[in-house]
Amino acid sequence: MVNFLIRRLFYMLVTLFFVSIIGFALIELPPGSYLDSELQRLRQLGGNLSQSQIRSLEIRYGVNDPTYLKYWKWVSGAVRGDFGESFEYKKPVGELIWGRLLFSVTLAFSSLIFAWLVSIPLGVYAATHRYTIPDYLITAMQFIGVAVPQFLLALVLMVFATTVLKQEVGGLVSQRFVNAPMSWEKFWDFVSHLWIPIIVISAGSTAWLTRVMRANLLDVLNMQYIQTARAKGLKEGVVIWKHAVRNAIHPLVMAIGGVLPALISGEVIASIVLNLPTTGPLLVQALIKQDMYLAITMVMFLSIMLIVGNLIADLLLAWVDPRVRLE
Amino acid sequence: MSVAQQPSSSAIPTSAPESAAPEEDIVLEVQDLHVYFYTQIGVVRALNGVSFKIPRGKVLGIVGESGCGKSQTSLATMQLIPRPGKVESGKILFREFNNQEPIDLLTLERNSDEMRNIRGDNISMIFQEPMTSLNPCYTVGDQIKEAIILHQGVDKEEAHTRAVDILRKVGMPNPERIAISYPHQLSGGMRQRAMIAMALSCTPTLLIADEPTTALDVTTEAQILELMRDLQREIGMSIMFITHNLGVVAQMCDEVAVMYLGRIVEWASVDDIFYNPKHPYTILLLRSIPRLGSEEHIRLESIKGSVPDPYTRVPGCPFHPRCPSFMPGLCDVEEPPETTVDGNARHTVRCHLYT
Ligand SMILES: Nc1ncnc2c1ncn2[C@@H]1O[C@H](COP(=O)(O)OP(=O)(O)O)[C@@H](O)[C@H]1O
Ligand SMILES: [Mg+2]
Numbered sequence: 001m002v003n004f005l006i007r008r009l010f011y012m013l014v015t016l017f018f019v020s021i022i023g024f025a026l027i028e029l030p031p032g033s034y035l036d037s038e039l040q041r042l043r044q045l046g047g048n049l050s051q052s053q054i055r056s057l058e059i060r061y062g063v064n065d066p067t068y069l070k071y072w073k074w075v076s077g078a079v080r081g082d083f084g085e086s087f088e089y090k091k092p093v094g095e096l097i098w099g100r101l102l103f104s105v106t107l108a109f110s111s112l113i114f115a116w117l118v119s120i121p122l123g124v125y126a127a128t129h130r131y132t133i134p135d136y137l138i139t140a141m142q143f144i145g146v147a148v149p150q151f152l153l154a155l156v157l158m159v160f161a162t163t164v165l166k167q168e169v170g171g172l173v174s175q176r177f178v179n180a181p182m183s184w185e186k187f188w189d190f191v192s193h194l195w196i197p198i199i200v201i202s203a204g205s206t207a208w209l210t211r212v213m214r215a216n217l218l219d220v221l222n223m224q225y226i227q228t229a230r231a232k233g234l235k236e237g238v239v240i241w242k243h244a245v246r247n248a249i250h251p252l253v254m255a256i257g258g259v260l261p262a263l264i265s266g267e268v269i270a271s272i273v274l275n276l277p278t279t280g281p282l283l284v285q286a287l288i289k290q291d292m293y294l295a296i297t298m299v300m301f302l303s304i305m306l307i308v309g310n311l312i313a314d315l316l317l318a319w320v321d322p323r324v325r326l327e
Numbered sequence: 328m329s330v331a332q333q334p335s336s337s338a339i340p341t342s343a344p345e346s347a348a349p350e351e352d353i354v355l356e357v358q359d360l361h362v363y364f365y366t367q368i369g370v371v372r373a374l375n376g377v378s379f380k381i382p383r384g385k386v387l388g389i390v391g392e393s394g395c396g397k398s399q400t401s402l403a404t405m406q407l408i409p410r411p412g413k414v415e416s417g418k419i420l421f422r423e424f425n426n427q428e429p430i431d432l433l434t435l436e437r438n439s440d441e442m443r444n445i446r447g448d449n450i451s452m453i454f455q456e457p458m459t460s461l462n463p464c465y466t467v468g469d470q471i472k473e474a475i476i477l478h479q480g481v482d483k484e485e486a487h488t489r490a491v492d493i494l495r496k497v498g499m500p501n502p503e504r505i506a507i508s509y510p511h512q513l514s515g516g517m518r519q520r521a522m523i524a525m526a527l528s529c530t531p532t533l534l535i536a537d538e539p540t541t542a543l544d545v546t547t548e549a550q551i552l553e554l555m556r557d558l559q560r561e562i563g564m565s566i567m568f569i570t571h572n573l574g575v576v577a578q579m580c581d582e583v584a585v586m587y588l589g590r591i592v593e594w595a596s597v598d599d600i601f602y603n604p605k606h607p608y609t610i611l612l613l614r615s616i617p618r619l620g621s622e623e624h625i626r627l628e629s630i631k632g633s634v635p636d637p638y639t640r641v642p643g644c645p646f647h648p649r650c651p652s653f654m655p656g657l658c659d660v661e662e663p664p665e666t667t668v669d670g671n672a673r674h675t676v677r678c679h680l681y682t
Contacts, residue, residue: 224459231407232451233478234443323509
């Protein structure tokens with residue numbers, strides 16, 4: 001076990017090393033740099049800049065340094081926890097992203113847990129009541145869940161929340177709490193803001209996982225050991241939940257590994273519509289503006305989360321299924 | 328239609344004096360069992376009036392080609408017929424103790440407490456595929472303990488001790504270790520031993536073994552059969568031993584029921600089946616087993632034709648399309664009744680040759 005963890009840790013570091021190089025190269029690839037857009041902005045503001053001014057800016061931003069030098073500057077800082085400064089925000093990158101990362105991860109795992117809590121019981125019910133009306137209803141809901149675009153779902157839920165529930169929507173907390181110190185009230189307000197993004201983000205994966213759960217459970221229910229469990233005299237509920245579900249749940253566990261990348265792509269839209277401070281919109285902005293230290297740092301953290309997510313998934317899977325343990 | 332018990336009383340007065348035990352101690356008596364599958368393409372009549380008895384402490388072999396309904400017979404006894412199958416009619420009378428009023432298992436609700444208390448405690452079952460009949464997610468010990476805790480109401484430690492004991496009893500080399508192993512760490516033979524341990528953990532009155540050695544190699548098969556025979560004698564339980572292999576029958580069983588297309592076509596003691604078979608199907612089955620000592624170049628006979636497709640109903644005797652002694656106008660019209668052979672009440676056959 002310890003061996004396994006050490007080996008995994010080593011592989012993780014190697015992976016991250018390559019991700020950083022490739023990520024850096026890709027971000028550097030487009031022509032131009034942050035300075036070009038900055039210069040354009042300055043020109044619009046106050047006429048011409050002299051060559052010497054441009055030079056000094058170039059030196060300050062280090063845009064003409066060779067890529068490996070920039071890379072080295074960033075990496076040597078990063079390992080000490082200094083990720084450089086965002087060109088655009090003129091702030092240390094670390095300061096900019098911590099809050100957002102934390103919020104993104106919270107959102108990701110809340111959405112995953114929500115998806116599990118909904119898809120497991122629904123999938124089990126659909127599989128054990130195959131070809132009944134509830135089964136057909138669940139199937140219909142799955143198609144809707146997969147097909148409805150996130151922004152639309154977000155808008156519908158926002159309208160619903162404001163008109164029916166009389167809730168404030170958008171952002172993390174209501175207006176009156178924005179600058180208030182942390183309190184139970186504020187926390188509750190935060191939670192009540194969270195449900196819309198959670199539903200929006202997890203709708204697709206919930207639908208998909210329900211489908212997977214149903215299909216897998218149907219397979220497992222045909223296995224001989226289910227018959228064995230019944231032949232022992234166990235209650236049907238025990239047969240289903242103890243003997244069948246545990247064998248059908250692999251893909252749902254593996255979903256942890258996949259949830260983060262899916263979120264990064266999926267969450268951007270929801271976050272923009274709902275005005276949420278997650279990593280998605282920030283990363284998109286950083287890439288467009290070629291705010292390279294911000295961009296590469298975010299790419300690195302997202303990769304770390306992806307790798308850690310996969311590690312957690314593997315550990316959970318080994319816990320669920322002994323056959324995985326010994327390989 | 329059930330003539331199952333008639334011959335033993337008044338019908339044949341001249342019959343066998345030595346089998347005149349007035350009240351036989353029957354553990355399981357299946358009467359005129361019909362099981363149908365209502366599929367989308369039509370009704371499959373898997374069992375068409377199966378009747379047989381298993382005396383206490385005896386092993387009844389049920390033999391027949393695959394698809395003849397052996398597994399459905401065993402599942403019906405456990406009330407575990409899978410959807411879309413249904414028990415249409417019949418009785419399955421079970422007596423846990425001698426002289427007890429029998430319970431008709433089919434009158435119990437499938438998932439009722441009474442039925443679940445019988446399953447795994449009084450009647451338990453071993454399946455054909457040792458590779459898949461244990462749950463891969465739990466240790467062998469846990470799976471045995473589950474039944475012990477459920478039926479014997481003991482605590483976990485006591486259940487563990489009993490589980491290890493039973494594993495030792497089925498000949499596991501290192502029962503303590505096996506108890507904490509997962510199924511995938513064991514070989515097929517070991518898994519089948521574990522299954523037997525699980526089935527015997529509550530000392531059942533009746534053990535149903537559905538082709539328990541079909542998936543094993545010959546050496547392992549012999550060991551498992553010997554083990555089952557030994558444990559059967561020791562515990563004194565009855566066994567419904569299902570197989571398609573007549574060689575195994577000779578080794579294991581006291582009595583044999585030969586099944587064809589959802590009916591028992593012949594029933595007799597092992598000796599009578601092997602030395603005095605009556606039904607043409609039984610005779611053909613016997614000819615199809617390879618024998619030691621027979622000249623090598625004599626080809627094994629196989630039974631001509633194949634089992635008709637399950638959706639059609641064969642009129643008359645179900646075997647007539649393949650029967651070498653087919654009598655037109657009789658066999659394809661009228662279903663043969665059950666008759667005793669040579670006045671021996673313990674040998675019955677369903678064939679027009681003997682009516
Ligand atoms: N799920 C099912 N749907 C339809 N027919 C079935 C099903 N299961 C079994 N049968 C029918 O029941 C008959 C008996 O099957 P079975 O008892 O499994 O035979 P075997 O003697 O090989 O154990 C088969 O001929 C098959 O057509
Ligand atoms: Mg079978």
